[in-house]
Amino acid sequence: MKLSTVSTVPQVRQQLDAIRRGGKTIGLVPTMGALHAGHASLIENARAQCDFVVVSIFVNPLQFGPNEDYQRYPRPLEKDLEVCERVGADLVWVPSREDLYLSEQRIFIEVTQLGDHLCGPFRPGHFRGVATVVAKLFNVIQPHKAYFGEKDYQQLRIIRKMAEDLNFGVEVVSVPIYRDADGLALSSRNVYLDAEERTAAPALFRALLAAKKMVEEGERDIRVVKDASMWILAAEPRIRPEYFEIVDPIELQPVTEIRGEVRVAAAIWIGKTRLIDNVGALSA
Amino acid sequence: MKLSTVSTVPQVRQQLDAIRRGGKTIGLVPTMGALHAGHASLIENARAQCDFVVVSIFVNPLQFGPNEDYQRYPRPLEKDLEVCERVGADLVWVPSREDLYLSEQRIFIEVTQLGDHLCGPFRPGHFRGVATVVAKLFNVIQPHKAYFGEKDYQQLRIIRKMAEDLNFGVEVVSVPIYRDADGLALSSRNVYLDAEERTAAPALFRALLAAKKMVEEGERDIRVVKDASMWILAAEPRIRPEYFEIVDPIELQPVTEIRGEVRVAAAIWIGKTRLIDNVGALSA
Numbered sequence: 089m090k091l092s093t094v095s096t097v098p099q100v101r102q103q104l105d106a107i108r109r110g111g112k113t114i115g116l117v118p119t120m121g122a123l124h125a126g127h128a129s130l131i132e133n134a135r136a137q138c139d140f141v142v143v144s145i146f147v148n149p150l151q152f153g154p155n156e157d158y159q160r161y162p163r164p165l166e167k168d169l170e171v172c173e174r175v176g177a178d179l180v181w182v183p184s185r186e187d188l189y190l191s192e193q194r195i196f197i198e199v200t201q202l203g204d205h206l207c208g209p210f211r212p213g214h215f216r217g218v219a220t221v222v223a224k225l226f227n228v229i230q231p232h233k234a235y236f237g238e239k240d241y242q243q244l245r246i247i248r249k250m251a252e253d254l255n256f257g258v259e260v261v262s263v264p265i266y267r268d269a270d271g272l273a274l275s276s277r278n279v280y281l282d283a284e285e286r287t288a289a290p291a292l293f294r295a296l297l298a299a300k301k302m303v304e305e306g307e308r309d310i311r312v313v314k315d316a317s318m319w320i321l322a323a324e325p326r327i328r329p330e331y332f333e334i335v336d337p338i339e340l341q342p343v344t345e346i347r348g349e350v351r352v353a354a355a356i357w358i359g360k361t362r363l364i365d366n367v368g369a370l371s372a
Numbered sequence: 373m374k375l376s377t378v379s380t381v382p383q384v385r386q387q388l389d390a391i392r393r394g395g396k397t398i399g400l401v402p403t404m405g406a407l408h409a410g411h412a413s414l415i416e417n418a419r420a421q422c423d424f425v426v427v428s429i430f431v432n433p434l435q436f437g438p439n440e441d442y443q444r445y446p447r448p449l450e451k452d453l454e455v456c457e458r459v460g461a462d463l464v465w466v467p468s469r470e471d472l473y474l475s476e477q478r479i480f481i482e483v484t485q486l487g488d489h490l491c492g493p494f495r496p497g498h499f500r501g502v503a504t505v506v507a508k509l510f511n512v513i514q515p516h517k518a519y520f521g522e523k524d525y526q527q528l529r530i531i532r533k534m535a536e537d538l539n540f541g542v543e544v545v546s547v548p549i550y551r552d553a554d555g556l557a558l559s560s561r562n563v564y565l566d567a568e569e570r571t572a573a574p575a576l577f578r579a580l581l582a583a584k585k586m587v588e589e590g591e592r593d594i595r596v597v598k599d600a601s602m603w604i605l606a607a608e609p610r611i612r613p614e615y616f617e618i619v620d621p622i623e624l625q626p627v628t629e630i631r632g633e634v635r636v637a638a639a640i641w642i643g644k645t646r647l648i649d650n651v652g653a654l655s656a
Binding site: 101 | 472479480482485514539541
């Protein structure tokens, strides 16, 4: 099947109704475009598990703060469509802003508890915007499965909880982080980095790995783990840490003592670019 | 077809998947039970317009405030099932609290603007609770049409806006208020009224009708209309007015001058019972 593109909600509904009537399973990969190998991996997973794969490409204004990079966010649509075609998407949905926000939005998805830490306090309204647009995508596509990367771990947990709490009949599938050879997690924002910033960036993953190692070797003291990781970040003068937290992997609350499974997550700034990453760790 | 009852989400999903595969249209009438002729009218409308009619009966704890009548709310299930059978429902879904709130709810529907006036300030969290449970019902049932009575006009507007804003593929159908011969709007809470309270209650509708008449005769001054209506309520010593507002019928904001179409809505207390009612009016 040749890859096709649609934009309006009625178009995409009509096309998917026919697929559904044929008894096929539908997989959704929601993206903001600027697709990289991490996105390709999401689409490939959907391809392997579903009969019909929809990729949505929409830079969602609702999830950007007033001083964030909504305007600047990369939008290489032609290249994105090539990626979708190469990895076997069946349909690419590229709504306009008006297609998804037809009239003034009054109803939103409210995220409690899971948005209180990590990125939440630094990006007020972000997860509300993410959850709201994903609810819209879920309702239009009504996928059987939807694919989210673990790099945005807090987003993944929030979307999974939303699917449970609001009884969306959607299975949320998580896909491991795709990294460059030096450990940097792929992100559409990596294109913002100049050469020197790109060289500094892998320290983020090294700091997380150091924390993981200490946890898995039995260190229980948060402060000891954080301090060691912060030293690694401090060795790169271009990096300004935003947060470095150890949380429980379900409710995303900071732990007071390290026991069992935890998630170590961090955000840093390099120049004007904000990067996030995280690792899971099981306490010895 | 003999009326059947289900309780769990998987049960209801399974039964409706079969209906959907058969190409039938599904109508949902969400209720809290204690069914009266107003509910029967909702079900009859669904019966006339859809192939398969689902009535849900669930007293939703999330929409009651801590000092409200959640415990006391009437739950005459046997009688409700008789009503559903008599007016031709195909399936009655009676979830338990655990069926709908499986784990601690963290994700909610946030209502802005449309919940700011009328009942909103007097019942904090009410519309958030209503919208959240209706989103759950919509996601489980995935109806083509859903039926709501105009007595709860603010609820109707909020649910309609939710369906639009979150792209639920559900047509929200409104059904006119069903009234007793003396004008009292039917409500499950009318059973709380003793004989004297019941005699006083129709003053609410009379006050609204007086406002409607003044608007339709060209009165543009809010104060003049409100004062006249409040005198009608004041003539009944058992009635304590909670609010009496004239709002635009879409965004539900109080109007400063009466022009075009408005909604006149009021809430009163009679003894321990809170009653609401509303009328539409078109300015002369």
